[in-house]
Amino acid sequence: MTAAAAPADTSAEDVAIRLERLTKTYPGASRPAVSGLDLTMPRGELVALVGPSGCGKTTTLKMINRLIEPTSGTVWVDGVDIRTQPTHELRRGIGYVIQQAGLFPHRTVGDNIATVPRLLGWDRQRIKARVDELADLLRLDRALLGRYPSALSGGQQQRVGVARALAADPPVLLMDEPYSAVDPIVRAQLQDELLTLQREVHKTIVFVTHDIDEAIKLANRIAILNVGGILEQVDTPAEMLRAPRNDFVADFLGDDRGIKRLSLMTVRDASLSKGPLVAETASADDARSTMAELGYDWVAVCDGDDHLRGWIGAAELDGAQTVGELTPKPFLSVVTADTTLKAALDGIVTSRTRVAMAVDDDGRYLGMLTVDDLAEGVTA
């Protein structure tokens, strides 16, 4: 899938937003901010527009809700040319979240969230019920609904901003660098919450960011734009990291593409090795031969139910009859199927045995991961 062929894999009903030869030249500018952009955004997906400053990503976003009028080209939302309906009606049907949250300082949190339902003329009870529902969805304490935004922290303001954008349940959400003004810890939290939220609400989200890691973490699909609004590549994060189309994309993705790919994969995706494993009841000689056979100087021990007990070094076996006589040392790096391979790698390089042991939810041994196993996944 390349930029030129981007629309190919989606049938018309599954496309929420389509940009067609979209161009914007600001008055007095010598070069267009966005030039001839073709892009489709599948329904229910989060598409990240990423690029350096001046790449026109925010301009592109604002052309979708007509805060900026294109010089030429067309934006289709749900198959309808957005110029065919009044601007304010279009905007009421599209959620909009901006960097500084942009909450109305003179309205309480609850009234802020109720903005679009009020514009749409919902009745009081319906609005009240919807505001309460959104407060719960965004994990906002209902006691906050009566306060003014100035009493809230940056992270909470941003949550209210998202709640306000979702209030009338629009199918499309535009988010313009929503988390760039909050500190990194809160940002990571808000990102996790957005992922959880998206699993519940399935909106088509257009997300503008200059942070490629944020895009990789959140997006189903990333569109990388170059200065002047030129689309360099649009792909899933994994595919883009695997095969960047040109040097610009590769540079933008950074020199740790392999590690970033590991962050997108979980232990479930990896092929596990069997590893040097013996039962507690095994004799010391069995343990020695297992080590020799697989080329390790330690052996993992599990009980009769396959629960991982720990490991024993070769030297400790001297003088012992069975493995069960010894107290195994616990593995420092134990992972489950949902652990990302990046976290597994971290475990591998920081543990004495240089492996990550994979167990299921009940602690039963599944297999072992080494650096070689991970490398195979990345180069495959």
Added chain:
Amino acid sequence: MLAAEPFIRWDWVRDHTDDIVSNLWEHVQLTVLAVGIGFAIAMAMALISLRWRAAYGPLAAFCAAMYSVPSVALFALLLPFVGLGLRNALIALVTYTLLILLRNIVAGLDGVPAEVREAADGMGYERWRRVLRVDLPLATPSIVAGLRIATVTTIGLVTVTALVGKGGFGRFINEGLSRQFSTEIVLGAVLSVAFAITCDVLFVVAERVLAPWARPQGAVRIGRWGALTLARWSRPRRIAADA
């Protein structure tokens, strides 16, 4: 200045309570009319400036030029056109409120954060509705501050309209001056100042009522039954944890 007379003759004051009441009424009337009409004109000019930015310079320059004309001269200049009386007084008084009000309304509208405007546009406010529901409410503290200065200034100027046959408490001052009677001069001045201070305090209360968000540290609010109630003077807790 007058040997036989005491500085204040309290018996004269007691005998003229009817005059005090009628002059107070006239003072209130002139002030309310002047500030009210001035506010309407200034608001119209501010909204024009909001729509066509280029209009603000000339409008502000016009108001500033009018503001700089000495009041006594303006009353005299208006005489051939409107004669003595209410119209003459009002035209002059309104003229002096315009600059203060226009500047404060425009400053208030300019102070609306760009991201708040953008959010409002993005939510789907029509332009007029955004001005009404977002821009103007957020400009309220600045607008009320302008009204406060304009009102206090007008109350002072109303006394001068005694020259064209109105004057409110200025009637006392004018008469006192012509009769060389200190009691009346002092009475007119003191009542005028007391009225100005009263209005000043009312505007402070009005600002807290109209813009409770702007004063988070305890504020006067409209209660459930419309009565003024003092909100608790407590510092709102900042919600720190994001968890």
